Amino acid sequence: MNQHPIVRTTQQWQAADAAHYLHPFTDFKSLANKGSRIIERADNIYLWDSEGHKILDAMSGLWCVNVGYGQQALIDAATKQMTELPFYNSFFQTANKPAIELAELLAEVSPTQFKHVFFSGSGSEGNDTVVRMVRRYWDVLGQPERTVIISRNNAYHGSTMAGASLGGMRGMHAQGGLPIPGIVHIEQPFWFELGQGTSRDDFGIKAASWLEANIIEIGADKVAAFIGEPVQGAGGVIVPPETYWPEIQRICDQYGVLLVSDEVICGFGRTGHWFGCERFGFRPDLMTFAKGVTSGYIPLGGVMVGERIARVLIDQGGEFNHGYTYSGHPVACAVALANIRLIQREGLVERVHDDLGPYLAEQFAALAGHALVGEVQTCGLMGAVQLVQDKPSAKAFAADLEVGMLCRGHCFANGLIMRAVGDRMIIAPPLVITRAQIDEMMALIHTCLDLTLADAARHGWV
Numbered sequence: 001m002n003q004h005p006i007v008r009t010t011q012q013w014q015a016a017d018a019a020h021y022l023h024p025f026t027d028f029k030s031l032a033n034k035g036s037r038i039i040e041r042a043d044n045i046y047l048w049d050s051e052g053h054k055i056l057d058a059m060s061g062l063w064c065v066n067v068g069y070g071q072q073a074l075i076d077a078a079t080k081q082m083t084e085l086p087f088y089n090s091f092f093q094t095a096n097k098p099a100i101e102l103a104e105l106l107a108e109v110s111p112t113q114f115k116h117v118f119f120s121g122s123g124s125e126g127n128d129t130v131v132r133m134v135r136r137y138w139d140v141l142g143q144p145e146r147t148v149i150i151s152r153n154n155a156y157h158g159s160t161m162a163g164a165s166l167g168g169m170r171g172m173h174a175q176g177g178l179p180i181p182g183i184v185h186i187e188q189p190f191w192f193e194l195g196q197g198t199s200r201d202d203f204g205i206k207a208a209s210w211l212e213a214n215i216i217e218i219g220a221d222k223v224a225a226f227i228g229e230p231v232q233g234a235g236g237v238i239v240p241p242e243t244y245w246p247e248i249q250r251i252c253d254q255y256g257v258l259l260v261s262d263e264v265i266c267g268f269g270r271t272g273h274w275f276g277c278e279r280f281g282f283r284p285d286l287m288t289f290a291k292g293v294t295s296g297y298i299p300l301g302g303v304m305v306g307e308r309i310a311r312v313l314i315d316q317g318g319e320f321n322h323g324y325t326y327s328g329h330p331v332a333c334a335v336a337l338a339n340i341r342l343i344q345r346e347g348l349v350e351r352v353h354d355d356l357g358p359y360l361a362e363q364f365a366a367l368a369g370h371a372l373v374g375e376v377q378t379c380g381l382m383g384a385v386q387l388v389q390d391k392p393s394a395k396a397f398a399a400d401l402e403v404g405m406l407c408r409g410h411c412f413a414n415g416l417i418m419r420a421v422g423d424r425m426i427i428a429p430p431l432v433i434t435r436a437q438i439d440e441m442m443a444l445i446h447t448c449l450d451l452t453l454a455d456a457a458r459h460g461w462v
């Protein structure tokens, strides 16, 4: 084996990539023909590709690099922990210090009902744990038939069998015989698509009432839990009406249904609160987390377990037959500790709440006048721009025109990573972004919208 770094051209990297590497959520053949963009290094909120292009990463990697790239405290924590204890499991009545300390710190930053954590390696695994745990909870309580979990269309809860089943992405269900039994979906609280003609607040109540109708139809004695992302991230940064979550809480309380907040994107400051449930005023029994817990520097996920569930599992549950090799991985936990302490030290949550979130909201409001824009939404440091064909009637472009992808192409070409979910352009930049960098990002977004409008006009679509 050659011990020296391999020096290759971009084309050589792309050829090796195409020859061996199957990427997630990718049309393998089409990417092999086109060639991947090879990302080489990163600092702060910027990436550099193998051609030397500098790119503003307005998606924080994949919604995770909350503290930005190149944070020495996280790098040092990993190095130190790898030297001391790179791995040991937590299965056989053993524990490691970083995992214990992280469990303590997570309990400190989480809402007060959470005093315990179950670690996983990712958000998807965290949601697998949720499915096992809520069913186990009802089983221990002598209600084993209470197994159904209600989720929402267009939700994203990961890509394992349980995660993809909880999620409401039709394309995912179409592959691999999903959803698994016992998971049902209600409609999402997406006002722009489903609520036009009613006020946002009325629509929020209506969208929550679909949960109540479902519980009644299935029978409350069969429903174990409801799961939702406070703001649907991968679904398109869909910020629910303010009335939605309090009404969901009321319904879950009324029928005794467990409430699960998937905080994989919304956790760790993204919404200007430590967790999205605090932003929207609800009190979950379980919270799934991943991504921002380590700012993506190393994989880690888990589930915060509220006292209602923890007490039953601890006091009456006996052995919980579930866990992962990397549950409580010492290096991942050491990095998470450094990451959360950095978020605390730099006051990043408060910064998003008091300064950057409101500033982003102002800048996005200014985009609303653009001829292509039907709606803008922000929540903390997440934002969405809905592209429309006809502004006054909010008429959508035909899906096969792929206007969102066209816009995304302009973003890439102009040094900006912005994601397209259909024709909804979304961002979630690192929480360390400055006002000046938000200005820089907004200027790029304006340029890319103008270029997309010019394309649409040239094709006669507008």
Ligand SMILES: Cc1ncc(COP(=O)(O)O)c(C=O)c1O
Binding pocket: 122, 123, 124, 125, 127, 156, 157, 158, 159, 163, 229, 233, 234, 262, 263, 264, 265, 290, 291, 301
């Ligand atoms: C809300 C939500 N839950 C779960 C997941 C799955 O996390 P992972 O990709 O770490 O398995 C994601 C990933 O984007 C997510 O956005």
